[in-house]
Amino acid sequence: MAHIIVVGNEKGGAGKSTVSMHVATALARMGHRVGALDLDLRQRTFGRYTENRRAFLQKAGLDLASPFTRDLPEVPAETLQPGENIYDHRLSIAVSALQPESDFILIDCPGSHTRLSQVAHSLADTLVTPLNDSFVDFDLLARTDSAGETILGPSVYSEMVWNARQLRAQAGLSAIDWIVLRNRIGAQRMVNKEKMERAVTKLSKRIGFRTAPGFSERVVFRELFPRGLTLLDLKDVGVKQLNISNVAARQELRDLMKALDLPGVSVNF
Incomplete structure (x- = not known):
């Protein structure tokens, strides 16, 4: 069975698609078969990122390892069973079609609560949640006091993940390995940054997720999207000397x- 990676967060602008493309392409470049679904x-x-990649590689005459996507x-x-949700059925068919030809299936979820996203979370072997380094984003995971120091309780997204975990347990499936990425962390040591670090650490112990380093805010990510490229492709498209960034x-x-610790993956780039 393919290992299913779900990239989810119910807030837009957290970098889900950038993380999805880089994780999927990194796995493909390391020799793994990677199927992908965009649920937004x-x-x-x-989906547009992967389409841009296919178009650019074809125009440039390049053959670079890539994830393969399905709609x-x-x-x-009229083909649905009584009481069956059409979105559940569509997702089930798509995942079943990818299983035989994939070592990993990566599912990118929309930045909002949808039925598709909810079901996808229950399928996750690994759940990756990018989070901007801000208490505006942290509020999706948990409510805090006005000082940002005391956690008052889990919030809407954490509750959805909890429900997904319960569904997997009832089905006899393995537990979700949930990883929260702190994205776009500033280089300077600021009071808000330190508060966020303490809050995320406290919450990870309380509701059961791991933390991993995300991506800093960099211009290169916006420049790569139109060509569908990732950081790992730069030398293959003629960039002889990478800059410090x-x-x-x-x-x-x-x-x-390395932090994702996916089964059978040895990071070698």
Whole structure:
């Protein structure tokens, strides 16, 4: 069975699609077969990223390892069983089709609460939640007091993950390995940054997730999207000398892949 990685967070702008593309492409470049689904049926940022990659590689005459994506199939309403949700059925068909040809299936979820996202979380062997280094984003995981020091209780997204965990337990499946990435962390040591670090550490022990390093805010990520490239592709498209920022970003990706600790993956880039 393919190992399913779900990248989810119910807030837009946290870097889910950038993380999804880099994780999926890194796995593909390390020799793994990677199938991918974009469940944001409206914006399709991850889907467009992969389409940009195919178009650029074809135009440039390059053959670089890449994830292969599938769209959710359309399902005639008359084929549904009584009480069956159409989105559940579409996702089930898509995942089943990817299973035989994939070592990993990566599912990129929308930045909002949808039925598709909810079901996808219950399928996750590994759940990756990018989180901007801000208490605005942290509020999705937990409520805090006005000082940002005391955790008052879990919030909407944490409760959804808890429900997904319960569904997997009832089905006799392995527990979700939940990893929260602190994305776009500033280089300077600031009071808010220190408060966030303490809050995330406290919450990780309380509701059961691991933390991993994410990506800093870098211009290169915005520049790569139109061509569908990742940090690992730069030398293959003619960049002879990586600048300091690009070298640091590659190291962040390497650290992230090691922290995910995916089965059968030896990080070698």
